Every structure is written in structure tokens, then in C-alpha cells.
Amino acid sequence: MTPAVELCNVSWGPARGPDILSGIGFAVPAGQIMAICGANGAGKSSLLRLIYRHHAPRQGIVQLMGRDLWSTPAQAVARDLATVLQEQPTDFALSARQIVALGRLPHRRGWAVSLSSPDAQDACIVADAMQRMDLTALADRAFDTLSGGERQRVMVARALAQQPQVIVLDEPTNHLDIRHQLELLELLRGLGLTVIATLHDLTLAAEFAERVLVLDRGRILADGPPDQALTEPVLARAFRVGARIDRSGPAPRFAFHL
Numbered sequence: 173m174t175p176a177v178e179l180c181n182v183s184w185g186p187a188r189g190p191d192i193l194s195g196i197g198f199a200v201p202a203g204q205i206m207a208i209c210g211a212n213g214a215g216k217s218s219l220l221r222l223i224y225r226h227h228a229p230r231q232g233i234v235q236l237m238g239r240d241l242w243s244t245p246a247q248a249v250a251r252d253l254a255t256v257l258q259e260q261p262t263d264f265a266l267s268a269r270q271i272v273a274l275g276r277l278p279h280r281r282g283w284a285v286s287l288s289s290p291d292a293q294d295a296c297i298v299a300d301a302m303q304r305m306d307l308t309a310l311a312d313r314a315f316d317t318l319s320g321g322e323r324q325r326v327m328v329a330r331a332l333a334q335q336p337q338v339i340v341l342d343e344p345t346n347h348l349d350i351r352h353q354l355e356l357l358e359l360l361r362g363l364g365l366t367v368i369a370t371l372h373d374l375t376l377a378a379e380f381a382e383r384v385l386v387l388d389r390g391r392i393l394a395d396g397p398p399d400q401a402l403t404e405p406v407l408a409r410a411f412r413v414g415a416r417i418d419r420s421g422p423a424p425r426f427a428f429h430l
């Protein structure tokens with residue numbers, strides 16, 4: 173079966189700069205939940221930007237649903253792939269519902285859309301996405317009056333309203349309290365979609381993901397099920413710390429020292 177996302181021998185670096193990512197190759201089957209872990213500056217966000225068609229690879233090819241990303245119009249990519257990023261809109265006064273309704277844009281012909289009067293089907297999809305993210309009571313609040321965690325849930329609801337095949341998330345649990353972290357990861361797992369998320373919290377990554385990719389200075393250091401990818405030697409090398417993993421309980425416990 174065609175992978176949902178596939179990178180073949182990809183490298184990327186900024187114009188006139190050295191490679192930040194090199195020799196990156198992996199295929200994500202449809203429906204797989206993959207976490208990307210690694211130290212600050214390892215290249216996690218840059219890798220996501222290649223997957224959501226923000227950076228074009230310097231070398232190699234990135235495919236979404238079997239099509240070269242850069243031979244596919246941006247709107248067609250947006251029908252298949254949604255993002256939840258760290259940068260959030262803050263400088264305009266749309267309501268939470270209107271932000272979520274933006275997720276319907278890629279499905280509109282010619283991008284023409286009235287945010288205040290979406291058609292009945294779109295309104296239903298938007299309401300459903302908001303309900304799943306526990307946002308119904310906040311629907312009419314201006315986005316810039318919401319807390320960090322509420323905003324994050326709005327951005328996830330917008331991605332759900334997009335009804336994509338693939339969701340790419342950059343540190344989705346940032347700003348969320350423990351309950352909302354667990355609820356979000358549970359929800360993502362239950363969607364049946366392909367999910368690719370960067371996660372700093374290794375315990376969450378080990379519990380949530382079926383597969384973990386560990387990046388180290390722009391290269392893949394480990395790629396496999398959590399218990400094979402998140403090992404003491406891999407973590408020691410990736411994070412330059414001593415690492416101990418206690419696997420005696422139901423979930424692994426990670427301990428680190430300098």
C-alpha cells in the first residue's frame with residue numbers, strides 16, 4: 173500500500189547555509205502514529221516543515237499519498253494534510269469558531285468563503301470538531317482572549333475540521349494541562365489518521381506513539397517502536413546525558429543525569 177508520507181534521501185538547509193537535515197528516509201504507512209524526538213536544534217521542526225510543504229528539500233523527494241509534494245498544488249496538499257504548529261494567529265480578532273472554520277478553506281472552490289456564513293455541512297463539521305475539543309462554550313470568544321491551552325485546542329479543532337488524511341503537529345501538548353494532554357493524545361490515536369508529532373516528553377511519546385523517530389544533529393539516530401527506539405544508548409547520544417529506563421512498570425520511566 174502507498175505510504176501516507178514518504179521521504180527518500182532528503183536533505184535540507186537554509187539558502188547558502190549548510191545542511192540542517194541530511195540522509196533522511198522513512199515511510200509512514202496510513203494510520204500510523206509517529207513521534208519525532210530529539211534534543212533542541214536536532215532538526216525536528218525543520219523535518220515537519222519538509223513534510224507540510226513549507227521547506228522544499230535541497231535533495232531527495234517528499235511524497236504525500238504517493239504524490240511529490242512539490243508537484244502538487246498547495247490547496248490539494250491542504251485537503252490531505254493539516255498542521256498544528258507552535259506559531260498561532262494572535263493579531264486578528266476572529267472568534268474561536270471562525271478560526272476552526274478556516275479548516276474548511278481547502279475544500280472550497282477558489283478559496284472563496286464567508287467565515288460568518290459557512291454552508292450547513294461545513295457548519296456541522298466545525299461544530300463537531302469544536303465539540304471533540306471541548307470548545308463549544310468558547311465558540312464565540314475572540315481567539316486572542318483565550319488561554320494558551322484553549323488556543324491550542326482551537327488549533328487542533330481547526331485541523332480536525334480540515335478532515336485530512338495526515339495531521340502534523342509540532343509539540344501539540346505544549347500549554348495543555350495533564351488531562352488535556354492525555355485527552356488530546358487519546359483523541360489523535362482514535363482518529364484512524366496518520367499522525368506525525370514532535371514531542372519533547374519521552375514518556376508521552378512512548379505511550380502515545382506506535383513508532384518513534386529520534387533525530388540527532390539532523391540525522392536519524394533511531395527509528396522503530398518506542399521500546400526499540402528509546403533505549404539508554406540512543407537517549408544518551410541524542411541528549412548527551414546519562415539515561416536510565418525502568419521498564420518494570422506498565423509504562424517505561426525515564427531518568428536522566430548529567
Ligand SMILES: Nc1ncnc2c1ncn2[C@@H]1O[C@H](COP(=O)(O)OP(=O)(O)OP(=O)(O)O)[C@@H](O)[C@H]1O
Nearest residue numbers: 186187189192210211212213214215216217218219
Ligand atoms: N531558516 C533557517 N535558517 C537558519 N538556520 C535554521 C533555519 N531553520 C532552522 N535552523 C537551524 O536548524 C537547527 C534545527 O532547528 P529546528 O527548529 O528544526 O530544531 P528542533 O529540533 O525543532 O529544536 P527545538 O527542540 O529547540 O524546537 C537549529 O540550529 C536552527 O537554528
